[in-house]
Amino acid sequence: MIDLLYFSYPAFQGNHQSCHLICTFVVYTHYCSLVNIDSFAMICTVCYDMLRGHSNIQWRGTFQYLYFCHHSNIQQLRESAHRSCSICRILLIELLRIEDKKKKPVPQNMWSEIYIYIRKLSWNAWFGRGQSVSEEQLNLIEAYLSEHYVAGHDGIYRLDFELVDKTKIGTFVLQRLDCISETSERGESSTPQRIEPLTLDSLYTPSTTRTSADSVLTLAREWIEKCSREHDACPLKEDFDSWYPSRLLDLGEATESNSRVDFDHVRLISTEEVLRNGPTKDCYYVTLSHCWGKAHFTTLTVDKLASFHEGIKIEILPRTFQDAIFVARRLSSKIRYIWIDSLCIMQGSIPEAYEDWLRESAQMYQIYRYSYCNLSATAAVDSSVGLFFQREPRDLWETDINLNVEGVIRESLAVSLRTNQALTAQLGATVPESNPEIQRQETPRIERCRILDVSFWTRYVEDAPVNTRGWVFQERLMAPRVLHFCQNQIAFECRHHYAAESCWTGLHNFRMQGGDIVQRDKFKSLIPHRDNGSLGNLESDNPFLDPTSQIDIYRRWKRVVEVYSKMRLTNPKDKLIALAGVAQMTFDENHDFYVAGMWRTYLESQLLWFVDAVYEDGRFYYRSERPKFYRAPTFSWAAVDVPHGINYGEITDHDLLISVVEVDISPDSENFKFGPVKSGYLTVRGVVNKVELAEIPMNGYVRYAWHLVTKTDTRTVMHRNVYLDSPASDINILGRNGRVHCLAARKDTSGYLICLLLQLETEGNMETGSYKRIGLAKIPSYEEGQERMLEFSDEDEPIPYGNWDANCQKHTIRIV
Structure with a gap:
């Protein structure tokens, strides 16, 4: 028995009757060959x-x-x-x-x-x-x-x-x-x-051997135009005509045939030039997401500013930039500008360049949100590679x-x-x-x-080089539409639709997770979209999330951080600023105080984030580390780098055993509260006890455990559910002299007592009077010792710099 399959083929699009006949014959031949594994085989x-x-x-x-x-x-x-x-x-x-x-x-x-x-x-x-x-x-x-x-x-x-x-x-x-x-x-x-x-x-039917082909870009144009025409949650720039980025690259005025007047050059222009004659309807800009990598290329510096305004020869730009300009011009005559970070933000170490970078970084929220489309060099490891690839169609x-x-x-x-x-x-x-x-x-x-x-989208999009970058995380999340240039095809995502050349009408909803087939995560559902003051009614991966609910705003932030914390950054100092756009978008919903990657409301539960060890080949690995410079207070997840990501605390105000009395965060710039911070502390009230951490050898690797320390040295229960933030970076935390203390924080619905592990901070040989976080521990309900950690008695070691309140039976300490 032989089945007939029907495929479209560009060469036969002129006459539909002959198209049916010819395509039927061709695919019939392919199908027979397919079974015999010849050069046209599919299986x-x-x-x-x-x-x-x-x-x-x-x-x-x-x-x-x-x-x-x-x-x-x-x-x-x-x-x-x-x-x-x-x-x-x-x-x-x-x-x-x-x-x-x-x-x-x-x-x-x-x-x-x-x-x-x-x-x-x-x-x-x-x-x-x-x-x-x-x-x-x-x-x-x-x-x-x-x-x-x-x-x-x-x-x-x-x-x-x-x-x-x-x-x-x-x-x-x-x-x-x-x-x-x-x-x-x-x-x-x-x-x-x-x-x-x-x-x-x-x-x-993909039929060309390179992703730069006309038929490929025609498909991209159809995806984008359908989205901009039919999806209310994916707005066009016409709603925001008076706002443009500080600088843009002018692609040149388009003729009726969409050719550009000055084809070999682009020109850097300012917002003032764009709006000189007032807002222009249907005059869009696109953005570019790319990996910088180790390639050296032309960037905007203070001394090049004037010459860039005169014009930039496209041929001197790296291949990825050239390809992006090529695509932007061909996608639509309405696309007049392109925004590329290294050509629109000043680069360099001089103060003027840093101030410009800080100012422009604060606008990332608007830059990507108001773009027509984001072009993503998804498969390129650096800017020399380009957008396009050879492929077997x-x-x-x-x-x-x-x-x-x-x-x-x-x-x-x-x-x-x-x-x-x-x-x-x-x-x-x-x-x-x-x-x-x-x-x-x-x-x-x-x-x-x-x-x-099942793993297609993960392999070619989620795990592709550009989408593991921390900066690209928010670029992709905030842009209304993203066009991915993958290793063997293009792909598209917006707030309603995901597609690729191999599934042009829409991507299936399957993905693998822990060996199970589950519903695929929709990346852009991590945050709701606000359009003209109201929340977009987007579908969510979690049917129990309500985009208009206040607590669900924080639960979405939890998901954002868990995904973002896996991303890599060329400059680790950018941990907070590379997420600033998403923080700004969240602030527009909750109007809350930002606490170095967390929020003041539900802060007590957000403090209970933790780092899992990685289990591979029958053993555990600790791959997290702290940066060598100050980036965030230790109570913030932003204080550690975790390649496999952190687990954020459950958002709740129930069953908590601590209360945050005071919060102080000092940003680097008073005008940019979502950017880098130079200092911060919390004053927290709860029951604190002195504990001792120990290493437990386990067949060639090490695990950790801890127990309560008392004045009488009475042997106490050893607890093994320990999640250290970075054991490789936090020194002198083991043994009786580790100065480690336990703050009982929450008794969750599963019966676990969740505790913060803190170390008394020292500078040189002097104690500062503050504590720093080193990890988290859990005591299950079936273990002894839970009740003992919820009280402080005369048998316990005194708590340095812990102000004891006999009325509420709690300490007050400072965590930095």
Whole structure:
């Protein structure tokens, strides 16, 4: 049986009747070749026979999944990937990532190095490199198939791949084409929508080998225009015509054919020049997000200001800037300007440049919020790379398969079988272990499904070089629209829609998290959008979040910080200022006092952030560190650098055992309260006890524990739930002389007593009378010692500089 697939092809767009006939014939040929793995293949015979015919099925004594043997060695996988099998290609990419991770310490952005490697080699050389994964390491790939449960919806299947050592190397969703589900973004919400039958007119077929092609930019233009025309929460500049950035690059006046008068130059202009003749309707600017990297390029300095106003030759600019200007001019004749940070903000170490940088940094909120679109050099590791890449267009084509679902068990039942061994044994006994074949009906049940790469958006967008930068976090979040130039295609996101060339009508809502398939996070839902004084009614990943609720404003901030704290910064001093735009946007909602990355309301609970150790290869690693200079008070999460991010305190005013009496924060600039700070402290009231920290050796690595210290040296319970902020940076914290104290802060709903771990601060050999934070600890309800930490008695060591109030039975201390 042979199915006919319909693809659009630009060469045949003139006559619709001939288009149908020719495209049907061409794709019929491709589909036949596809199964034989020739040069036009989309899925190899191993994958096709496994999914359609259940070839190489294995009986494992359980009904949890259908198990299959896949490729038996790396050479087979490499050959299939080289021939563009849509499954094997992704598996090989993941294997390369795993191999590189084992060879050397994990860099902050693994994918940036893989991108560099891909660019150095052609696709053929990359997929054909002999030393990628050893034959011993990959003796066998196994696959298992189950039905993925989505409440109220059928026809969604899960396909997992792993090595014989159980290393996971890939997960795919196989989605029935005619099902009704919540997994497609064909509209402006994630409400259940029918997957409409694909027609020729609705198809976009990537057919060019470079992302700078006219057809690619035409698709980008359609995404942007549809968004600006139909999405109320993604406003156009016309609502803010009187505001422009202090400086812009003039792209030149557009003619009727959208060619520019001065094509070889751009010119730096000021807001005064832009508005000289009054606000102009439909006169937009775009912004550029890029990695600076180590490349050297032309920047705006005090001595170049005059010459930049005269004009800048485009040819002297780095490739990324040239490409961005090229795209901005071609996207729309209404785009008159572009804003690029290094050309519109003065660079250099002189005071005048720093003041200009500080002043412009305070406007980032407006600069990106009021732009027409943000152009993102998503895959480029520095400004010399550019926006555009070579690619194999067939790799972006959708892959549909006739899936044999006979014997596939629903994921929810598989889970219950795993947790009910008796039932598993009972059901398993119905199929003799000696019989490797699972009994089937004579006619297998076949469903037409589309193969979806669950990790696509994470791999090519979220983990791409530019989107791991701290500055780009707020640029991407605040811009109404973002056009991503990825390694092999372009992608688009706004506050309502996410798409890419490989899923041009809308991205599926799946992603991987801890081995589970969950709903994909929508990055721009981290904060609500305010338009003309009212909150936009945006869909949220959390249905319990109300964008108009005061407490939910703080809960959204919690999510913002947890994501942002994973980002890297070229200059660690920028930790707070690179988030200042988002802080300004949040302030417009809550009108609250900003406390070095936190807020005065619910501050007590926000102080309970913590740093998890990283668990890898059977051991724990502590990768956080403090900067070598002052950046924020120790009670702020901004005082530490944590590559894997911090866990923010739960936003609540319930069950708290501390109260903040006084807050003092001194910003570097009185005119910029969301920027860098030069000092700060809190005065806090609560019960403080002296404790002792100790190292606990654990098979080649170290964990930490602590216990209460009393005057009589009576042995007390050792508590092991310890989350140190940065044990590598905080010295002299162990033992009786560590000067460590515990502040009982909250008894949460799970019964845990949460405590702040503080160290008495010294300068030289002198005590300052203040405490600094070094971590957080939790005592579960089943351990002894909770009640003891909630009181202070005559048996306890006196608390230095802790003003004891006998009436409320609490200390008052200062934390810096």
